[in-house]
Amino acid sequence: MTEQLVLNYSIAGDDFTKAGEAAADFKTVLKKTGVPPDIIRRAAICMYEGEINMVIHADGGDAEIIIGADKIEIILADRGPGIPDIELAMQEGYTTAPENIRSLGFGAGMGLPNMKRYSDGFDIKSAPGVGTTVKMTIMLPKNRE
C-alpha cells in the first residue's frame, strides 16, 4: 500500500452504547490494509481509549486517522474542559471519571497510560477551558503488502 488513507470520525459525547464504534470501524479498515495483527490490536486500543476519554470527559470530539506507508497517525481533538495537570493524568490509576461512569467499568485511570503504552509516539496538549489534543503515532513495518 503506497497511498495514504484518511479516516475521520465525529465522536458523540456521553453516549456509552455507541462508544467504541469508531475504534471498531478503524480496526475493520486496518484488517483490509495488510497491517500485522499485533499492530492492529495496539492501534485499535489506542483509538478506543481516546474515544472513550472524549465521550467521558469532553462531550465528544473529532478524530482524524492517517494510515500512511510507514506509520499510522491518530489525532484526537476535543473542546472539553482540558487537563490542568497532564503529568498527574498520565499516572496509572489516576482518574477524574464520576462514579456513574466508573460503575460501567470505565475510569480505571488507565486510558492515557494505555495510549502511551501501545503507541510508538505520544503527544498531548491541553489547556483548561480550551480542550485537549492527543496525537499518537504507530510505526508500520517496511515492505508491507
Added chain:
Amino acid sequence: MNVKQLAEALKLKTYNAGAQDREVAGCYIGDLLSRVMSRADRGDLWITIMPNINVAAVAVLSEVSCVVLAEDVTPDAELLEKCVKENVALYGSVLSAYALACEINKVI
C-alpha cells in the same frame, strides 16, 4: 484447549457460542475495562462480573478468546446483542472468578 472444549469441561452456560475453535491461551480476571486492555493477552479467557455492552467492545479490541461472566451474573440485553453481532464468545458460570480460574488452570 479451545473455547468449546473448555466450555464443556467447566460446564459453562452458553450465552453466545462465538468462535468456539479459538485456543484459550490463558486467563485474565478484571472488571475495569482499561486495565483489561492493558494487561490481558490475546487469546486469554476473560473473567468478569461486568455485564454491560462495553464488555463486547473490549473483548473485540483485546482479542480475548472468550468472556465468562462469573457469579451467575447475566448479560444485559445490549451486551448479548452486541456479542452475537461481533461473534464474541460469551459464557457464564455460578462459580466465583477465583474458583473459575482454579478450574481453568486444571484443564488448559
